Amino acid sequence: MRIVRVALPVPLPQVFDYTATDVSDTDIGRCVRVPFGKGEKSGLIVALPPAAEVDPARLKPVRHIQREVSALPADWLALVGFTARYYHAPLGEVIALALPPGLRRADAIADRDHDPLLAPAVAGLAALDEVKRDSRALRLLRALAGHGGAARRSIVRAWEDGAAVGELLRRGWAKEVRRPAAEPGGILPALTAEQQAALDTLAAAPDGFAAWLLQGVTGSGKTEVYLRLAQRELAAGRQVLMLVPEIALTPQLEARVAARFPAAEVVSLHSALAEGARSRGFVRALEGHADIVLGTRLAVFAPLPRLGLILVDEEHDASYKQQEGVRYSARDLAVWRARQRAVPVVLGSATPSLESWQHARGGRYRHLVLAHRALASALPTVRCVDTRRLKLDEGLSPALQAAIGERLARGEQSLVFLNRRGYAPVLSCPACGWVSTCPHCTANLVVHLADRRVRCHHCGCDGPIPRACPSCGNQDIQPFGRGTQRIEARLGELFPEARVLRIDRDSARTRAQWEALLATIAAGEADILVGTQMMAKGHDFPKLTLVGVVGADASLHAADFRAPERLFQQLMQVGGRAGRAQLPGEVLIQTEYPEHPLYRCLARHDFDAFAALALEERRQAGFPPLTHQAMLRADSPALDDAVAFLREAARVAAQCAPEGLQVYDPVPMRMTRLARRERAQLLVEAGERGVLQGFLGEWMTALRALRTARELRWNLDVDPLEV
Numbered sequence: 001m002r003i004v005r006v007a008l009p010v011p012l013p014q015v016f017d018y019t020a021t022d023v024s025d026t027d028i029g030r031c032v033r034v035p036f037g038k039g040e041k042s043g044l045i046v047a048l049p050p051a052a053e054v055d056p057a058r059l060k061p062v063r064h065i066q067r068e069v070s071a072l073p074a075d076w077l078a079l080v081g082f083t084a085r086y087y088h089a090p091l092g093e094v095i096a097l098a099l100p101p102g103l104r105r106a107d108a109i110a111d112r113d114h115d116p117l118l119a120p121a122v123a124g125l126a127a128l129d130e131v132k133r134d135s136r137a138l139r140l141l142r143a144l145a146g147h148g149g150a151a152r153r154s155i156v157r158a159w160e161d162g163a164a165v166g167e168l169l170r171r172g173w174a175k176e177v178r179r180p181a182a183e184p185g186g187i188l189p190a191l192t193a194e195q196q197a198a199l200d201t202l203a204a205a206p207d208g209f210a211a212w213l214l215q216g217v218t219g220s221g222k223t224e225v226y227l228r229l230a231q232r233e234l235a236a237g238r239q240v241l242m243l244v245p246e247i248a249l250t251p252q253l254e255a256r257v258a259a260r261f262p263a264a265e266v267v268s269l270h271s272a273l274a275e276g277a278r279s280r281g282f283v284r285a286l287e288g289h290a291d292i293v294l295g296t297r298l299a300v301f302a303p304l305p306r307l308g309l310i311l312v313d314e315e316h317d318a319s320y321k322q323q324e325g326v327r328y329s330a331r332d333l334a335v336w337r338a339r340q341r342a343v344p345v346v347l348g349s350a351t352p353s354l355e356s357w358q359h360a361r362g363g364r365y366r367h368l369v370l371a372h373r374a375l376a377s378a379l380p381t382v383r384c385v386d387t388r389r390l391k392l393d394e395g396l397s398p399a400l401q402a403a404i405g406e407r408l409a410r411g412e413q414s415l416v417f418l419n420r421r422g423y424a425p426v427l428s429c430p431a432c433g434w435v436s437t438c439p440h441c442t443a444n445l446v447v448h449l450a451d452r453r454v455r456c457h458h459c460g461c462d463g464p465i466p467r468a469c470p471s472c473g474n475q476d477i478q479p480f481g482r483g484t485q486r487i488e489a490r491l492g493e494l495f496p497e498a499r500v501l502r503i504d505r506d507s508a509r510t511r512a513q514w515e516a517l518l519a520t521i522a523a524g525e526a527d528i529l530v531g532t533q534m535m536a537k538g539h540d541f542p543k544l545t546l547v548g549v550v551g552a553d554a555s556l557h558a559a560d561f562r563a564p565e566r567l568f569q570q571l572m573q574v575g576g577r578a579g580r581a582q583l584p585g586e587v588l589i590q591t592e593y594p595e596h597p598l599y600r601c602l603a604r605h606d607f608d609a610f611a612a613l614a615l616e617e618r619r620q621a622g623f624p625p626l627t628h629q630a631m632l633r634a635d636s637p638a639l640d641d642a643v644a645f646l647r648e649a650a651r652v653a654a655q656c657a658p659e660g661l662q663v664y665d666p667v668p669m670r671m672t673r674l675a676r677r678e679r680a681q682l683l684v685e686a687g688e689r690g691v692l693q694g695f696l697g698e699w700m701t702a703l704r705a706l707r708t709a710r711e712l713r714w715n716l717d718v719d720p721l722e723v
């Protein structure tokens with residue numbers, strides 16, 4: 001009989017001991033079902049300790065150890081262990097987050113469906129020359145041959161004449177083939193001198209851990225650099241982990257990676273996958289079959305026995321930080337993981353986070369720069385439109401309208417960027433001053449004219465647009481301010497001949513809708529796009545030559561010290577969508593502050609100047625990345641309770657605070673009420689990460705022992721992005 005130590009998905013910091021008779025060291029890292037309370041839970045065996053922490057007579061036996069799947073290896077357990085320690089989260093919760101639920105519940109893990117690699121056979125090549133009568137099978141064969149010679153059956157099926165794939169095989173025109181995973185499909189573009197130089201530098205680096213910042217302007221071909229790096233790893237028989245910030249970006253990248261490496265097994269991991277698919281992908285990675293794992297922040301927890309390289313695209317993106325539950329940063333964990341496994345990690349961005357940029361400047365990361373675009377001859381020209389003395393038409397300046405008109409006349413595409421969805425951010429009554437506020441949040445209800453409702457973008461509650469002012473009965477209530485729907489409507493009136501397309505979370509609710517929108521744009525079937533930040537990143541539309549920015553000034557004066565950094569990143573990214581191919585691009589920024597240093601740096605495409613300025617401001621104010629922070633947040637139906645708990649937490653902190661640690665006063669959060677709960681927060685800060693971490697461990701233990709801690713909801717956010 002042995003003691004089995006199990007991590008369970010419960011909000012308690014400890015692990016739990018059980019007993020088992022038929023257990024061996026090879027079971028560490030396996031899923032297990034155990035009795036818990038009155039029921040049963042699934043957890044993970046994390047150790048077989050020589051002795052239990054409680055009287056062994058009181059321990060219960062485990063119910064079932066799941067041995068159909070390989071055990072999670074020691075390095076994986078170390079990764080989740082580190083995550084739990086660094087973010088001060090219960091180990092069981094980290095494991096619950098990192099493991100696909102299907103795996104824990106021991107659902108049947110079916111093997112990957114047979115998805116062979118297909119290539120034209122000799123008879124097929126002959127048919128291409130000889131067969132005159134056009135058919136679906138022949139067209140598909142031609143597509144396969146033109147594709148670079150080989151593609152997975154599942155991919156071929158999705159092509160235009162894909163239904164004929166069975167016929168292709170029956171006729172002997174195509175056959176199953178095996179190729180090395182690293183063999184590229186299609187014709188590779190010749191590298192630019194900068195891409196080549198970056199790859200040479202990377203190739204010359206000694207084996208082992210190194211963190212690289214690949215700072216490449218928009219359209220400089222960072223993706224091509226990733227693909228070449230991946231090719232090298234695949235050729236050496238190693239696995240590649242590639243992280244992207246958003247699920248919305250995965251379909252295009254997936255397609256690109258699959259087309260480049262037709263013989264490689266590419267696995268996607270993200271939270272929108274069906275459970276079965278996620279479990280299968282995870283197991284393929286765990287068992288070393290997957291060559292490339294592509295995914296969002298969650299994928300950083302993929303077990304990869306042959307890992308050779310980690311790529312983090314758009315490393316500055318806030319989506320890498322989970323904002324609920326275990327508040328981890330996948331970007332930071334990726335760097336830790338690379339060090340742990342002694343492999344390189346490449347962080348890519350046109351607009352790096354100040355954290356990474358500072359590391360690159362200071363020599364902790366190695367710096368690679370792509371200063372020129374790969375295809376286009378130049379970066380877009382960026383100009384401010386001074387709106388102080390202008391009469392705007394629904395927020396659109398004459399200059400922007402004229403620029404859109406020119407694009408229309410030339411058959412090019414324009415994008416109007418406005419980071420606010422809906423028709424108008426609020427409905428208000430000019431007679432009595434009533435405004436549409438959310439009953440549950442410190443927020444306004446946004447007018448959605450498309451479905452004639454007002455909706456809270458925070459808690460989701462909605463209702464019909466009232467006919468009259470609920471307060472004074474005035475029939476003439478007005479939508480105030482502007483969102484994407486309103487701009488879309490006005491553009492439709494101003495340019496009746498144009499095809500206007502709106503891209504925001506309302507128009508792209510599902511992946512299918514999103515892909516349909518992208519396809520419409522790529523096919524040139526839209527002239528004017530109106531989009532939120534969904535449109536800002538990663539896309540490559542050759543005919544898009546104008547980007548108009550509306551309503552950006554608000555972020556210049558936002559209270560969050562990271563707002564300017566985010567604004568600069570967003571504008572540089574969205575501006576980077578313009579003129580990426582042969583046609584030159586232009587960016588027009590409507591602003592009342594044309595002299596603002598942020599816009600001036602932007603107009604010169606000078607990220608480094610902006611970053612240096614911003615970093616200096618942070619230094620003077622004592623903000624990250626020069627200091628390290630953690631935020632304790634509490635929420636409860638009554639604000640007083642949340643604040644009282646944080647006061648007590650501050651008192652406890654003062655008792656165990658080491659030198660160099662600063663504890664601030666508890667304050668209500670800017671958006672105090674969310675979904676009927678009142679929220680407050682308490683900031684702690686230190687110049688040294690180690691000082692902060694040492695303190696947090698002690699503080700958390702003390703807090704968990706507080707009686708009040710059990711009476712409300714609270715959480716700790718280490719390295720918070722929003723303060």
Ligand SMILES: Nc1ncnc2c1ncn2[C@@H]1O[C@H](COP(=O)(O)OP(=O)(O)OP(=O)(O)O)[C@@H](O)[C@H]1O
Pocket residue numbers: 189190191192195216217218219220221222223224349350374375537538539540576580
């Ligand atoms: N060496 C090359 N030769 C020809 N075309 C290239 C080369 N490298 C990249 N491209 C093309 O240049 C365009 C921009 O490349 P890519 O999308 O990789 O840029 P990026 O640096 O990721 O940009 P962003 O940060 O804006 O997303 C793409 O159309 C890509 O196919």
Ligand SMILES: [Zn+2]
Pocket residue numbers: 438439440441443456457458459460461675
């Ligand atoms: Zn609300």
